[in-house]
Amino acid sequence: xxxxxxxxxxxxxxxxxxxxxxxxxxxxxxxxxxxxxxxxxxxxxxxxxxxxxxxxxxxxxxxxxxxxxxxxxxxxxxxxxxxxxxxxxxxxxxxxxxxxxxxxxxxxxxxxxxxxxxxxxxxxxxxxxxxxxxxxxxxxxxxxxxxxxxxxxxxxxxxxxxxxxxxxxxxxxxxxxxxxxxxxxxxxxxxxxxxxxxxxxxxxxxxxxxxxxxxxxxxxxxxxxxxxxxxxxxxxxxxxxxxxxxxxxxxxxxxxxxxxxxxxxxxxxxxxxxxxxxxxxxxxxxxxxxxxxxxxxxxxxxxxxxxxxxxxxxxxxxxxxxxxxxxxxxxxx
Numbered sequence: 001x002x003x004x005x006x007x008x009x010x011x012x013x014x015x016x017x018x019x020x021x022x023x024x025x026x027x028x029x030x031x032x033x034x035x036x037x038x039x040x041x042x043x044x045x046x047x048x049x050x051x052x053x054x055x056x057x058x059x060x061x062x063x064x065x066x067x068x069x070x071x072x073x074x075x076x077x078x079x080x081x082x083x084x085x086x087x088x089x090x091x092x093x094x095x096x097x098x099x100x101x102x103x104x105x106x107x108x109x110x111x112x113x114x115x116x117x118x119x120x121x122x123x124x125x126x127x128x129x130x131x132x133x134x135x136x137x138x139x140x141x142x143x144x145x146x147x148x149x150x151x152x153x154x155x156x157x158x159x160x161x162x163x164x165x166x167x168x169x170x171x172x173x174x175x176x177x178x179x180x181x182x183x184x185x186x187x188x189x190x191x192x193x194x195x196x197x198x199x200x201x202x203x204x205x206x207x208x209x210x211x212x213x214x215x216x217x218x219x220x221x222x223x224x225x226x227x228x229x230x231x232x233x234x235x236x237x238x239x240x241x242x243x244x245x246x247x248x249x250x251x252x253x254x255x256x257x258x259x260x261x262x263x264x265x266x267x268x269x270x271x272x273x274x275x276x277x278x279x280x281x282x283x284x285x286x287x288x289x290x291x292x293x294x295x296x297x298x299x300x301x302x303x304x305x306x307x308x309x310x311x312x313x314x315x316x317x318x319x320x321x322x323x324x325x326x327x328x329x330x331x332x333x
Contacts, residue, residue, distance in 0.1 A: 083228065100138075142163070178226075
């Protein structure tokens with residue numbers, strides 16, 4: 001009996017020791033893994049910072065050459081629009097309206113005309129609405145806090161974070177499509193599937209962001225730049241990537257390259273977007289102060305009268321045009 005109890009106690013001690021040893025081994029593995037991750041992060045940061053120093057595109061709103069308002073304008077214009085298209089519009093826009101007060105005083109017709117072919121013209125109206133609030137309620141000074149920025153009309157998480165980082169030098173994770181794609185590929189080894197940013201992607205963006213504010217700004221800019229010119233969605237130029245040696249996606253054979261969430265891509269030809277664009281372009285082409293088109297000119301723009309009328313109604317609802325009693329259209333005053 002005594003021998004059996006001693007045997008049971010011995011076996012219990014052995015099991016306890018085995019559990020403790022396994023716990024220690026697990027902690028050691030986690031420590032080694034975390035150390036390796038830290039090393040990878042630092043290597044990626046160093047390589048990207050060096051690449052940014054010599055390869056960053058010389059865009060006019062970068063490197064401290066514009067005001068926080070200029071940074072905000074560039075970010076609003078750049079949403080869903082290629083940088084190469086934005087530069088001439090931003091330059092002309094800032095020459096005409098260098099601050100919020102100047103934009104607030106412009107006519108709606110001038111603003112819509114200056115927006116040109118940047119796409120999604122409601123952004124122009126929201127930007128002017130934002131300018132009016134900044135001019136009247138913020139003494140023409142852009143707020144310097146995230147909460148203050150997101151309280152402005154049309155300013156969401158991404159734009160506010162970008163201004164906080166790029167204009168004010170604060171340590172804030174900036175999360176856009178390019179940044180999500182790069183971080184997911186390099187550190188997770190998988191494709192970012194688009195849609196809203198997942199909790200995993202947001203946590204990753206915060207974990208890899210350098211603690212030093214100055215380094216965090218360079219990090220945000222360089223990751224975004226890499227996603228725009230090297231680590232592109234469909235045809236990444238991995239042979240020229242400064243972090244290819246640390247990229248888990250490349251090491252895994254680039255699984256699922258270019259995959260997106262299963263949502264059909266809308267064609268442009270024949271869509272309401274095309275029809276709305278035709279109407280606005282016809283109005284913009286008119287001389288300043290006489291931006292009115294008669295009904296017969298409007299009907300000549302598009303054969304499908306039902307679709308044309310629906311698009312005109314939507315433009316009117318969005319505040320992008322005025323409908324006159326005789327059926328003609330004009331840009332808002």
